[in-house]
Amino acid sequence: MGNFKIILATSFEKPWNNGWYYKSGFEKNGYEVIPYTQYQKGSFLEKVQSIKPDFILITKDEIDIEVLSECKKYTKLIQWYPDPVIPEWLIPYVKTVDLFFTMSEGLVEKFKKYNSNTFWLTQAFEPDFFKIKEITDNDIKKYSSDITFIGNLGSKPQYLPRRKALMKVLNERFNLKWWGPPLPKKIKTIPLIFGKLGRAYGGEFVYNETFAKVCKLSKIFLAFDSMPHIRKSMSARMYTAVGCGAFYMCQYVQGIEEVLIPDKEIVTFNDYDEMIDKIRFYLPKEDLRKKISKAGQERVLREHTYEVRIKQMIEIIKNVLF
Template sequence: MKILCVGHEWRGSDANGLFYALARQGVITNTINEHRYISTGVANLFLKILHRLIRPLQVKSFNKEIIEQFNTFQPNIVLIYKGAFFHKNTMDYIHSFKIPVVVFFPDVSLFAHGNNIPQCIPHYDYIFTTKSFGFEDLKTKFNYPLEKVTFIPHGFDPQIHRPLNPIDNFKNDVSFIGNFSPHKAKVLETIVRRLPKINMKIWGGTWGRYNGELLKPYIVGNGIMGDAYSAAINSSKINLAILSEKVKGASSGDLITSRTFHITGAGGFMLHQHTLEVEKYYKEGEECEFYRSDNELIEKIDYYLNNEAERLKIAKKGYIRAVSQYSQDVRAKEVIEILNSKFENLSI
């Protein structure tokens, strides 16, 4: 099987983890690194304006590269990860050669990342979604045939998310690693108000959007990636897995997320916002902990900060569970099995 993979290829991205896992399973992959063509992580206002002006040229160059690599590599399937900058006319070109195009969609909403995603969704030959509610959204918003959809949760990348020695300047009692949202900020503000002496750290690339004052002393700065991400997990006594709320175009907020598997895969102790879905992956009080309310969150933070042996025991069992079932290699095997069952002539 030859797969042309399109998505972010920076060390630690979920797309990169999946692409490398596919290669470890014997797939011949060729990757087009979206990050090389599209500049999205700019913080300076002037550069943001400049990059918005040149974005159409970047997107045009990116899609041109997809076509050129497609012609050279001649894959028997094209895998798009998310597809925020993938053009419908590029898909049409690939389809003209009778080659299937599939998407692995990792986010809550199909409408929160520009126009390309909703324009392309009805025309994909198959869709993998990391959201169990993705079925409903695809059916109600696009009338997409559900026999061409599979739910595959996120996984952890064993080359990135692994036990590492703590870093002194990263050490903390409680951490949250992830992007800003109003719900997440509210939860973290509750912790600060109820536990004012807490040593807490907040990492994430979009916390500049936070317009309050209470959390500013705890916001470390930009996003943290690669080995530093795993080191931060291992430097935190308690790792919070706070879920994203419902956003425009989605029928639900997150029920599980990439952190659901990154934290345990790295060997960290995880305190996860409770949903019925996360109960399918971990045993509460044995492999991780859940919180259902502000009071339970505070009680469990206080308890596990004062019961290290129990905290470490749970973290170890969570790690064992993750390694046995939740790696990107496990996810890649499922992707390959489904592609082989749905499409013909995928062998080289």
């Protein structure tokens, strides 16, 4: 396998979709990427037959399972599933593809029951999309805070603990701003929207350059992965924030110390009381925060970019499928 062709079937609809980062990672490794998202059965099969890709990479259910099964006659099928939650529709895909990657190491054995070619491949950071052109006075006023959180505070069960944690921070009277989708407008969320949590909302979904500005202008970047009990199920947010130079303080995820070292490259906490204690400890210690964030950023840029991650993916693909 040399300079081969890949059909990348994932979302490119928004500028923050991971598909852009995957595409960049493949191209930096010298591979030709043809991005496709949604096609009707006949047209997609015709594209596959005419392009003759070395493999198709999907992330979720971008291609109908029946169409995907037909594609298997012409090329290899690979899936890199980016979530720790397992929906009902996923298992048929796991069974169909030739090789399956999960971002959660703790789920490898579960997926292997359906596909023996299952491997852990964690997410990464694509620095080219997060360059800051300039920081204006308005940026400083808008994006600066002592504590920041970027993520979803919606009503799904895995997001509810985040609301509780951020309320704990606000009740301790720390200066907090959070960014992401707005709180869902429901009767039961009215007190949140008009309360401390709603007032702490930065007002927008930040991504790429604005995400990087929040990382640079916030003293502590607070993070909560949705399934911290699942071993090494860290989201791309960790690599992105640390890669942007944030001082990253997160809820402990099992095995995270094998990826980034707590108290040297990131900071972790086990419960909300420890979170508050560590915020109090690190907030006034600018030099220590800079030392930790610099070490974390250097490691991410060295070991956890999508250029590196795709290279790791290709090695597994070569060993297993070709």
